[in-house]
Amino acid sequence: MLLAGQVLEVLLGGLLSxxxxxxxxxxxxxxxxxxxxxxxxxxxxxxxxxxxxxRCLDYLTxxxxxxxxxxLLALMFAAAIMxxxxxxxxxxxxxxxxxxxxxxxxxxxxxxxxxLEGASxxxxxxxxxxxxxxxxxxxxxxxxxxxxxxxxxxxxxxxGLIAGVLVAGLAVFFQNTKTGxxxxxxxxxxxxxxxxxxxxxxxxxxxxxxxxxxxLVAATIWGTKLGVQFSITFLALKALPVLIIGGFTSVPxxxxxxxxxxxxxxxxxxxxxxxxxxxxxxxxAYVLALLVLLLRxxxxxxxxxxxxx
Amino acid sequence: MFYREAGQYKSSYAxxxxxxxxxxxxxxxxxxxxxxxxxxxxxxTFKIWPFGSDYLLRAILIxxxxxxxxxxxxxILMGYCGxxxxxxxxxxxxxxxxxxxxxxGVHLPLAWLGTEIAIPALPVLAxxxxxxMMAALVGILFxxxxxxxxxxxxxxxxxxxQFFFDWVFIRVKWFTNYTPSGSVTAPxxxxxxxxxxxxxxRYLLCLAFVSVFALMTKNLVRGNLGRxxxxxxxxxxxxxxxxxxxxxxKLSAFAISSFVVGVxxxxxxxxxxxxWEPLAFNIDRSFQLxxxxxxxxxxxxxxSFLGAAFILILPIMxxxxxxxxxxxxxxxxxxxxxxxxxxxxxxxxxIVEPLGFARLWSVGKEKLRLxxxxx
Numbered sequence: 242m243l244l245a246g247q248v249l250e251v252l253l254g255g256l257l258s259x260x261x262x263x264x265x266x267x268x269x270x271x272x273x274x275x276x277x278x279x280x281x282x283x284x285x286x287x288x289x290x291x292x293x294x295x296r297c298l299d300y301l302t303x304x305x306x307x308x309x310x311x312x313l314l315a316l317m318f319a320a321a322i323m324x325x326x327x328x329x330x331x332x333x334x335x336x337x338x339x340x341x342x343x344x345x346x347x348x349x350x351x352x353x354x355x356x357l358e359g360a361s362x363x364x365x366x367x368x369x370x371x372x373x374x375x376x377x378x379x380x381x382x383x384x385x386x387x388x389x390x391x392x393x394x395x396x397x398x399x400x401g402l403i404a405g406v407l408v409a410g411l412a413v414f415f416q417n418t419k420t421g422x423x424x425x426x427x428x429x430x431x432x433x434x435x436x437x438x439x440x441x442x443x444x445x446x447x448x449x450x451x452x453x454x455x456x457l458v459a460a461t462i463w464g465t466k467l468g469v470q471f472s473i474t475f476l477a478l479k480a481l482p483v484l485i486i487g488g489f490t491s492v493p494x495x496x497x498x499x500x501x502x503x504x505x506x507x508x509x510x511x512x513x514x515x516x517x518x519x520x521x522x523x524x525x526a527y528v529l530a531l532l533v534l535l536l537r538x539x540x541x542x543x544x545x546x547x548x549x550x
Numbered sequence: 551m552f553y554r555e556a557g558q559y560k561s562s563y564a565x566x567x568x569x570x571x572x573x574x575x576x577x578x579x580x581x582x583x584x585x586x587x588x589x590x591x592x593x594x595t596f597k598i599w600p601f602g603s604d605y606l607l608r609a610i611l612i613x614x615x616x617x618x619x620x621x622x623x624x625x626i627l628m629g630y631c632g633x634x635x636x637x638x639x640x641x642x643x644x645x646x647x648x649x650x651x652x653x654x655g656v657h658l659p660l661a662w663l664g665t666e667i668a669i670p671a672l673p674v675l676a677x678x679x680x681x682x683m684m685a686a687l688v689g690i691l692f693x694x695x696x697x698x699x700x701x702x703x704x705x706x707x708x709x710x711x712q713f714f715f716d717w718v719f720i721r722v723k724w725f726t727n728y729t730p731s732g733s734v735t736a737p738x739x740x741x742x743x744x745x746x747x748x749x750x751x752r753y754l755l756c757l758a759f760v761s762v763f764a765l766m767t768k769n770l771v772r773g774n775l776g777r778x779x780x781x782x783x784x785x786x787x788x789x790x791x792x793x794x795x796x797x798x799x800k801l802s803a804f805a806i807s808s809f810v811v812g813v814x815x816x817x818x819x820x821x822x823x824x825x826w827e828p829l830a831f832n833i834d835r836s837f838q839l840x841x842x843x844x845x846x847x848x849x850x851x852x853x854s855f856l857g858a859a860f861i862l863i864l865p866i867m868x869x870x871x872x873x874x875x876x877x878x879x880x881x882x883x884x885x886x887x888x889x890x891x892x893x894x895x896x897x898x899x900x901i902v903e904p905l906g907f908a909r910l911w912s913v914g915k916e917k918l919r920l921x922x923x924x925x
Contacts, residue, residue: 356889
């Protein structure tokens with residue numbers, strides 16, 4: 242019984258932290274689905290959103306605003322910063338690159354990543370800033386079933402809830418609104434979308450804004466977990482294998498992929514790690530992604546890649 | 551006026567197909583090589599400006615040559631074969647650690663087979679080349695997914711190589727010969743009885759490697775293999791229909807590219823760093839090489855040199871210029887502004903000149919051809 246409890250605890254912890262990977266991966270999927278751009282800058286955007294949020298919050302609490310107002314204003318400030326970023330990226334990077342192929346766009350987002358990482362730290366500072374928006378203590382559940390019970394982090398549960406709401410909202414936005422349909426048209430073919438009168442620059446602004454807001458949500462949770470700091474950008478790299486596993490174009494895929502990676506790497510770390518030297522978490526997700534790529538290149542939920550000449 | 555090939559008649563097929571068919575190019579190349587092989591060492595020996603101290607040689611020219619070699623390697627894969635790779639740092643690491651193991655003797659007990667692999671310590675030159683071979687083998691392995699996937703998907707697969715090998719060289723103590731700190735020291739650079747110790751000697755060693763490999767690559771990409779790579783790059787399905795085997799073309803690009811990158815890694819570790827730890831070849835190194843290739847020019851050997859020079863010198867300039875002007879800046883501001891400027895330049899270059907500095911150079915040559923009477 243003790244062993245089963247332990248496995249369950251590791252599994253649950255892994256699944257819940259997987260939700261947080263999904264949250265970052267979601268930002269990628271959104272932009273990819275809607276503009277065909279693979280946005281390498283998502284991690285940098287999480288950093289920027291987090292820094293804007295935490296620095297504004299510090300400033301406001303320092304000037305003795307009531308807590309709820311400070312949080313609200315800080316969230317609005319961070320959202321405004323993300324809107325500004327979306328506009329700048331559209332205006333100066335992607336706008337001039339309309340109709341280029343995916344690889345060029347991808348590399349331009351690597352450039353944007355560097356600019357965002359540098360600029361956000363230059364403006365908001367580059368220390369580790371603690372952020373306390375959600376409770377980070379733990380619950381102990383099922384202690385009548387297993388001896389000692391199962392430890393669950395409240396923060397992870399919050400993350401799961403928020404991710405669920407976010408996915409539902411985005412699904413409605415993509416499937417049922419006019420803008421959502423326009424987004425999908427742009428992703429399919431820039432030129433064709435333009436020729437039927439879809440304002441491409443406006444659409445791209447919307448996409449980057451939405452991705453920026455997803456980044457903000459991810460930043461609130463990851464910031465509470467790790468503190469807002471530069472290493473948060475590596476999350477983006479962690480989200481890449483999640484995308485590969487789930488498929489680039491699938492929102493549910495991002496969620497399932499995140500859960501698989503989260504649970505898999507925790508289990509592997511604990512049960513496989515001691516045998517081969519530990520630190521498996523560092524590459525486990527990537528090797529899993531590599532296997533998925535070999536067996537099913539489009540990912541578990543992705544649309545089949547069809548080549549035309 | 552000066553750059554005009556009119557009047558240079560080629561009387562044989564060989565002359566027409568030469569690596570440098572234009573006389574001015576050949577002269578410029580010989581001039582450059584003469585300066586690099588004779589001029590620089592002479593200037594450095596007699597400590598004539600700007601070689602007053604060995605700073606320029608040690609901290610700029612040596613890493614420039616090695617990283618230029620690395621970006622030539624990456625350029626084979628990305629620029630000529632069109633397969634994006636974010637794992638160049640890992641292949642440099644494989645080259646470096648492979649060379650280290652061969653130089654110190656490989657001893658691999660295979661208890662479960664009841665045997666063991668034991669290779670005595672090899673000379674440095676052989677170790678460096680074998681390190682490159684190891685990188686080539688791993689390159690082929692990680693190139694296999696490229697037969698089914700491409701573009702962004704492949705980028706992630708190569709990123710997997712990066713993270714996996716970062717971990718391997720930190721955690722698997724066998725590769726670092728069980729040194730407690732995980733940091734390893736290069737053997738003495740003794741090649742064919744000559745010991746390379748001073749910065750000038752080390753510079754010449756790097757120069758020799760780079761000029762041989764650059765020439766080899768330049769030759770390779772104009773031949774059969776290079777044309778297969780470019781056909782795959784331009785459109786893989788069409789290339790396949792024309793009878794080019796993707797398996798052979800892609801994997802050969804992965805192998806040769808990884809070999810060159812691996813040799814660059816071994817040189818970087820042995821000649822430039824001397825003692826190193828796995829962090830020297832982390833993902834930042836991969837991005838550094840990637841940017842050298844993009845900024846210099848995809849599919850251009852000259853571009854690899856230009857990109858390497860630019861990416862290497864930019865941070866130094868950003869550090870020195872405010873000092874010279876008397877503006878106080880902190881180290882952090884410098885490193886952040888390097889990030890911003892590099893990123894902005896990449897975006898800018900992708901927008902105005904997707905083919906990089908190499909393209910600007912060839913535009914300049916076109917202009918020179920008509921100068922001073924352009925129409």
